[in-house]
Amino acid sequence: MTWYAFIGALEQGFVYGIMVLGVYLTFRVLDFPDLTVDGSLPLGASVSAVAITNGVNPFVSLALAALAGFGAGMVTALLNTKLKILHLLASILTMIALYSINIRIMDGPNVSLLGVDTILDPVMASGLPGYLAAPIMYAVIALGITLAIIWFLHTELGQALMATGDNAQMITSQGVNTHTIIILGVGLSNALVAFSGALVAQNQGASDVNMGVGTIIAGLASVIVGETLFGKDGIARACLAALFGSVLYRLAIALALGVKLGRFSFTPSDLNLITALLVVMALVAPKIKARLQAR
Amino acid sequence: MIELKAFTKYFHKGSVNEVLALEQVDFAIERGDFITIIGSNGAGKSTLLNCLAGTCNPDGGELLLDKKDIAHWPEYRRAKFISRVFQDPLLGTCGSLSIEQNMALALRRTRRRGLAIGVKAADRATFRQVLKKLGLGLENRLRDRVGLLSGGQRQALTMLMATLVRPEILLLDEHTAALDPKTARQILALTETIVGEQQLTTLMVTHNMNHALKYGNRLIMLHRGQIIFDIQGEEKTSLKKEDLIARFYDLKREELASDRMLLG
Numbered sequence: 016m017t018w019y020a021f022i023g024a025l026e027q028g029f030v031y032g033i034m035v036l037g038v039y040l041t042f043r044v045l046d047f048p049d050l051t052v053d054g055s056l057p058l059g060a061s062v063s064a065v066a067i068t069n070g071v072n073p074f075v076s077l078a079l080a081a082l083a084g085f086g087a088g089m090v091t092a093l094l095n096t097k098l099k100i101l102h103l104l105a106s107i108l109t110m111i112a113l114y115s116i117n118i119r120i121m122d123g124p125n126v127s128l129l130g131v132d133t134i135l136d137p138v139m140a141s142g143l144p145g146y147l148a149a150p151i152m153y154a155v156i157a158l159g160i161t162l163a164i165i166w167f168l169h170t171e172l173g174q175a176l177m178a179t180g181d182n183a184q185m186i187t188s189q190g191v192n193t194h195t196i197i198i199l200g201v202g203l204s205n206a207l208v209a210f211s212g213a214l215v216a217q218n219q220g221a222s223d224v225n226m227g228v229g230t231i232i233a234g235l236a237s238v239i240v241g242e243t244l245f246g247k248d249g250i251a252r253a254c255l256a257a258l259f260g261s262v263l264y265r266l267a268i269a270l271a272l273g274v275k276l277g278r279f280s281f282t283p284s285d286l287n288l289i290t291a292l293l294v295v296m297a298l299v300a301p302k303i304k305a306r307l308q309a310r
Numbered sequence: 311m312i313e314l315k316a317f318t319k320y321f322h323k324g325s326v327n328e329v330l331a332l333e334q335v336d337f338a339i340e341r342g343d344f345i346t347i348i349g350s351n352g353a354g355k356s357t358l359l360n361c362l363a364g365t366c367n368p369d370g371g372e373l374l375l376d377k378k379d380i381a382h383w384p385e386y387r388r389a390k391f392i393s394r395v396f397q398d399p400l401l402g403t404c405g406s407l408s409i410e411q412n413m414a415l416a417l418r419r420t421r422r423r424g425l426a427i428g429v430k431a432a433d434r435a436t437f438r439q440v441l442k443k444l445g446l447g448l449e450n451r452l453r454d455r456v457g458l459l460s461g462g463q464r465q466a467l468t469m470l471m472a473t474l475v476r477p478e479i480l481l482l483d484e485h486t487a488a489l490d491p492k493t494a495r496q497i498l499a500l501t502e503t504i505v506g507e508q509q510l511t512t513l514m515v516t517h518n519m520n521h522a523l524k525y526g527n528r529l530i531m532l533h534r535g536q537i538i539f540d541i542q543g544e545e546k547t548s549l550k551k552e553d554l555i556a557r558f559y560d561l562k563r564e565e566l567a568s569d570r571m572l573l574g
Contacts, residue, residue: 167425174407174428178415183405188363188402189471190389190419302335 016271022146024269028262030155030214031055031233033160035241035261036254038234043253044168044202045094046180050106052208052234054113056086056227058214059209061117064126067217073134077213082211087113088202093287095196095201125223133217149218156214160207161258176200177250180310208234226283229287236290239297267293311327311511312339312362317371317381319357319535331357333535334371339479343542344505344512347478348554349532350561355515358532359483362513364388375478390420393477395468395485403467405457409448409467412456413437416471438469444500462493466500471505480505482514486521498525519554533561 016024034056041049059080066076067140087109094105118124167173178186179196187193208230215221241260247253271289272281281289319332332354337403339345349355360366364385373381380388397403403412414429417436422475434452441449444466446457456464467486472480482501486494502525505512516522522529529546531539531554538556 169428170421170425171414171428172425174411174415175423177407177411178404181406183402184396184401185404186415187386188385188389188394189415191423192384192386 016270019146020269020273021266022150024154024265025150025262026218028265029150029157029258030218031211031237031265032157032258032261032294033214034208034211034230034258035234035237036161037162037204037211038231038252039238039257040164040176040204040207041201042235042238043247044177044180045197045204047102047197047201048106049091049201049204050103050231051087051091051109051113051201052230053227054110054117055084055205055208056212056215056230057222057224058087058113058120059084059212060222061120061126061224062209063122063213064216064222067128067131067133068126071308073136073217077134077210079218080213081206081210084212085202085206087209088205089198091205092194092198092201096197114224121222121224124225125221128217128220128222134214135217139200150180153214153218158260160210161254164207165254166252168254172196172199229290232287232290232294233264236294237264238295239294240264240267243297243300259302264293311341311376313337313372313374315372316401317361317373319354319366319435320369323369330535332361332368335535335537337530337537337540339511341511342509343528344368344510344526345514345528345530346526347513347515347530347532348522350558352534353532354535355532356483357409357535359394359481359513359515362479363392363481369393386485391478393472393479394481394483395465395472397487399461399465399468399488402471403456403464406455408453408455409441409459410434410437410452411469412467413440413474413566415441416474419475419477426570427563440474462489462497463482465489465493465497469497469500469504472511474509476508476510478511480512482512484515484517487517496570501525519551523549523551523554531557 022075034052038049038052041047061193062074062083063076063080066079067073071079091102091106091109094100094108095102098107135149135152137144138152143151168177175186175191176196176199178189179191179193179200183193186196189198212227215226237260238257240263241256242262245252245256245259247256265296268286268289272283314335314337317332317335317337318330321327321329321331325411329539335358343525346359347355357366361368364383364387368381369407371381372379375391390543394402410429412432417433428491428494437452445464446466448467456467459467469485485501487499490498498521512517514521514525523546527546529539529541529549530537538561
C-alpha cells in the first residue's frame with residue numbers, strides 16, 4: 016500500500032466512522048436494523064452540496080445535513096411505531112423514497128463541489144500541507160462526535176435508549192414511551208449518517224445520488240470488525256470500537272485494492288465481495304476462537 | 311381507589327375463536343388492600359392484571375382511578391403510579407445494563423428523563439443501602455451486568471426496582487412461579503416486608519393456594535372471566551385450604567355436568 020493510499024484510507028475511516036456510529040446506535044443499541052442509511056448518506060451529501068453552492072457556510076451546511084438526516088430517520092421510525100410497518104421494511108421504504116428526494120434536492124443526479132469553499136479551507140489556510148490537513152481535521156471531528164455519543168448514552172435519555180433496545184417491556188413499565196425513544200434514536204442515527212455523507216461530499220468534491228449504495232453493509236462490517244478486535248463491553252469501549260473499526264475496515268479495503276497477484280488485481284467493483292467476505296470472517300472468527308480455546 | 315365497572319375484555323373479537331376473557335367485572339380495590347388472586351388456567355387472572363397495567367385495552371366498561379377513567383391510557387403513562395413484577399425474571403430488568411444503571415432507570419419511573427447523567431453519585435449510596443437488605447451481596451456488585459445474575463437475584467432486584475419509588479399499586483403476576491421453592495420463599499418474604507413497610511396496595515396472582523391464604527387481607531377467585539369469590543378480613547383469616555379446594559371441585563362438577571348435557 017502506498018503512503019497516499021494509507022492516508023486516504025485513514026481519512027475515509029474517520030469520515031465514514033461517523034456513519035458507523037449511527038449504524039451502531041440503531042443496529043446494536045436500539046436493535047433496529049435500519050437501512051435508511053443508504054438514502055440518508057447521499058441526503059446529507061446533497062443538502063450540504065446544494066447549500067454550499069448557494070453560498071451557505073460549509074460548517075452550517077453540515078448542521079443542515081444532520082437536520083435533514085434526523086428528519087429521514089424520524090420518517091422511518093414513525094412508519095414503524097405509528098403505522099406498525101416492520102422496521103426493516105419501513106427503512107427500505109424511506110431509503111427508496113430518498114432516492115427521488117435526493118435528485119430533487121440536487122436538481123439532477125449529482126452536484127460538483129470543485130472550486131467552492133469546504134470545511135478544509137480554514138485548516139489549509141493555516142499552512143498545514145493538504146495531505147495532513149484532511150486526516151487530522153476529520154479525526155478531530157470524528158473523535159469529538161464519538162465522545163459526544165458516549166456522553167449521551169450515559170445520560171438519563173441515553174440509558175432509556177439502551178434499555179429500549181434491550182428490554183422494551185421493562186422500560187415501558189418504568190414509565191418510558193418507547194415510541195418516542197425509537198423516533199429519537201433512529202433520528203439521531205440518521206443525523207450522524209447524513210453528517211458523515213456531507214463530509215464525504217466535501218472530501219471527494221461532489222455529491223452523487225448513488226454514493227450511498229452499500230452504506231449499511233460497510234457500516235455493519237466496520238461495527239463487527241471493531242467489536243471483534245476491540246471488544247464491546249462498556250459504552251465508551253463499544254463506541255470507540257465502532258470508530259476505529261471503521262478506520263481498520265477502510266485500511267483493509269485499501270490493502271486489498273493494492274494486492275497484485277501476477278496479472279490479477281482487485282478493482283473497486285470487487286469491494287462488495289470483499290466486504291461480504293470480511294463480514295463473514297468477522298462473524299465466524301469468535302466462534303473458531305472459542306472452539307480452539309475449548310480444546 | 312381503583313374501581314372496575316362492567317369491565318369486559320374479549321380476545322379475537324369477531325372471529326370464530328372469540329374468547330370472553332373478562333365478563334362485566336365489577337370490582338373495587340381499596341387503598342392498602344393486599345389482594346391475592348387465584349383461579350384455574352384461562353380464568354382471566356393475567357388478563358385482569360394486564361388490563362390494569364395497560365398492556366391490553368378493555369372492550370367495554372370503565373377503569374376508574376380516584377374517579378378518573380384511565381381504561382385507555384397507554385401503559386407507560388400508567389407506570390407513573392403502577393409498578394409490576396412479571397413471572398419471567400428476565401422481563402423486569404435489562405441484562406446488558408449494570409445493576410446501578412437498572413436501578414437508576416427505576417428511580418426515574420415517575421419523572422421526566424433529560425440530559426442529566428443517568429447514574430448519579432448521590433444515588434449510589436441509596437442503591438447500596440437498599441440492596442444490602444436483600445443479603446445477597448449485590449451491594450458490592452453495582453457495576454456488574456444484570457445478565458450475570460441468577461433468576462432469583464434478578465427477581466429480587468426487580469422487586470426492589472418496582473418499589474424504589476413508591477407505586478400507588480403494585481401488581482405481582484405469579485412473580486415466584488418460575489423460581490425454585492427456596493428462592494420463591496425468599497422473594498415472597500421480601501414481598502411481604504416491602505408491602506408492609508410501604509403500605510402498598512397490592513394485587514398478587516398466584517397458583518399456590520397456601521400463598522393465597524397466607525398473604526394479604528383479601529382473596530378473590532376468578533372463573534371464566536368473572537369474580538366468583540371475594541372474601542376479606544376475618545372471613546379470610548379463618549378460611550382453610552379445604553374450603554378453597556371444595557370450591558374448586560364444585561366448579562369442576564358444574565363444568566362436567568354442563569359438558570355431559572351437551573354430549574348427552
